[in-house]
Every structure is written in structure tokens, then in C-alpha cells.
Amino acid sequence: MAESVEHAFLSDSILQILENVSRSRLYAYKEADRKRFDFACDLATNWKRAVSGQTLWKHTKGIDKDIRMLLSETESDVLIYVARSIMKNKAVLHEAISDYRRAGLKDKLSRLRVFWVPEDFDADSDSHRELVQSDLQESVSRDLLLSVVLGGITERDVSSFVAWSGMIGLSLAVLAEVEASGFGNYTQLGKKLGIGATPVKERIIRLSLTGFIVPGSNPRASGSVYEVSPKGYALMDLCGRLSAERDKGGDVDSGLAHICSLLGVDPKMVDLWSPFPGYDASLLIGSHELKMHPRFDPSSRLAMEIDAAFKNWGVSFPDPHYKIPSVDGS
Structure with missing residues (x-):
């Protein structure tokens, strides 16, 4: 099934943000090829952080499969999930995560970072793309770059x-x-x-x-x-x-x-x-x-x-x- 324009834009945006901020030379960036996922990269400071991610836009039924596939990944230090912000998506995600907690696998969840995108996002709109890109940059920078890659400095x-x-x-x-x-x-x-x-x-x-x-x-x-x-x-x-x-x-x-x-x-x-x-x-x-x-x-x-x-x-x-x-x- 062909991915939507929104799906492609969001996946590309995450990688673009991580690459652009790497110009600070506070960490190094390299896009990686992990065919199971929508996007992947490696980030390095004094150590290496492997990042893998999935994007969901249209198909709520895919959330459970996406999350389980992400959490079963053993080679990645950080797992990113970008999804459309609607109640049905959040409910399915909550249930999948709850299953992991009940199964005593809470430690696997510490690698997961979820970023929600407004449900009416239209990738054909210049203003929508600019706003979503800006919001993602802020949240990814704080929740991933500062909190994980740069050691949690604030x-x-x-x-x-x-x-x-x-x-x-x-x-x-x-x-x-x-x-x-x-x-x-x-x-x-x-x-x-x-x-x-x-x-x-x-x-x-x-x-x-x-x-x-x-x-x-x-x-x-x-x-x-x-x-x-x-x-x-x-x-x-x-x-x-x-x-x-x-x-x-x-x-x-x-x-x-x-x-x-x-x-x-x-x-x-x-x-x-x-x-x-x-x-x-x-x-x-x-x-x-x-x-x-x-x-x-x-x-x-x-x-x-x-x-x-x-x-x-x-x-x-x-x-x-x-x-x-x-x-x-x-």
C-alpha cells in the first residue's frame, strides 16, 4: 500500500531535524538502512545511539503492530513513533503499552518516544508543513536530543x-x-x-x-x-x-x-x-x-x-x- 504524502513528510522531517541540528557538531548524524522501519539513523557523541522509527497516519489498526515491532527491536537505543493525534489512535497505543507493562516488560518502554501530529495536518499546505516541522523540531530536540543524546542537560x-x-x-x-x-x-x-x-x-x-x-x-x-x-x-x-x-x-x-x-x-x-x-x-x-x-x-x-x-x-x-x-x- 502506497504511503500518504503526510506519512512521507513526517518520516523525512524527523531525519531532517536530526541532521540539521547535528550541524552544531555536538553530535554526529548518519542515516541508516533498517528496512523494517520507516526511518532510522545513528547518532554519536562519546557513544553511539541507534534510532529507529515508525510513522502512522491513516490506519489505526497498524498501531498495535507498529509498537510491538518497535519494542521488539534489540539494536536500537531510541524508538520513535510519529502518529496522528486522534482519540482512537491514542486509545490503541495506550492499550498496547499497557500490555507491555502487565507482562512485566516495562523496561522496554523507556526507549520509546511518541510524537503526536494534529489530525487535520495537510502536507499539501505550506503553512501546515512549516508549523508541524517547527513543532516536531521543538519536541524532538527536547525529548530526544537534550534528554538522551546530550545526557539530559537542561x-x-x-x-x-x-x-x-x-x-x-x-x-x-x-x-x-x-x-x-x-x-x-x-x-x-x-x-x-x-x-x-x-x-x-x-x-x-x-x-x-x-x-x-x-x-x-x-x-x-x-x-x-x-x-x-x-x-x-x-x-x-x-x-x-x-x-x-x-x-x-x-x-x-x-x-x-x-x-x-x-x-x-x-x-x-x-x-x-x-x-x-x-x-x-x-x-x-x-x-x-x-x-x-x-x-x-x-x-x-x-x-x-x-x-x-x-x-x-x-x-x-x-x-x-x-x-x-x-x-x-x-
């Missing part, structure tokens, strides 16, 4: 991170050192950074409480009590991308601009060399407190954090260039 995480008092740049420096060398104890890390154990302890506790670092998976073997979380990697990669774009006056690529908008960061406000008149990052070494003027929004504060981490602590921010790992992991 706007609140970023605003909280840059609002911490104390030595500017130290938070990123500690995060980068944990990523590079792990964490054994406060004194050891403090010596590496040339400061005392007390400010390091404060940062480790804050990074742990906010989920930017997590307990090491095998501390006895690695010698590291903590390791950087996926959310922490996402933050460092964002700083790396903003650092690489510092000479563009905020005129960054569309993918990075979109991710920044979701995280409450304005690239135009990120001036890495002059966060405010008379600012000198070198003066902040040894300062235990810097009261920031209320006019400095999260974007300006993030700029100060990146700039001070680079100038004071020698933190490098490589511009991430992810690629899709091959089958053998290379």
Missing part, C-alpha cells in the same frame, strides 16, 4: 552552573581535570590546579549534586572516585563549540544556535575576550568570591567561566568533531 543546569560563587573558571577546570585524569582525593586535585583542597571540595560536591559528575563505575580499577557524566560531557562540548565560535560575534551555525536557545544561552552575549569593561580574568586567581552584578545573564556568566578556565587554569576546549563509529568500534 537550561536550569546551565543557569545553575554559571551562578555558583567562588573562583570563576574553577568549575570547568575541575570538570576538565576529572575527565582527563579522574579524581582520587581533594588534596591531590588541588595540587594539580595549584589551589587548596577546600575550594576543590566545594566544586566536587556541587558537580556531584547537579549530576555533572557521577560515582566511578569501577573506582578500584581506575583509581577514580568520580567520572564525568553524559551531562557533564555535553556541557564541556558546548563550551568547546562556543570557544571555537568566539570570533563570529554570535553568528554561529543554525544547529548550535538551536541547542543554545534550548539551554538559555545567547551566542551574541558570549564574548570570550571581554565579558565586561575592565574585566581581567587573571585577577581572579586566589579570589574566593566574586560578586557578579545582576545585569550579567547566564550567557555572559558562561562566557566568563570559559574565559577564566582558559586563561587561569589552562583548560583547553577542543572543538568536538564526532563521527559515527563503525561496526568494529573504530
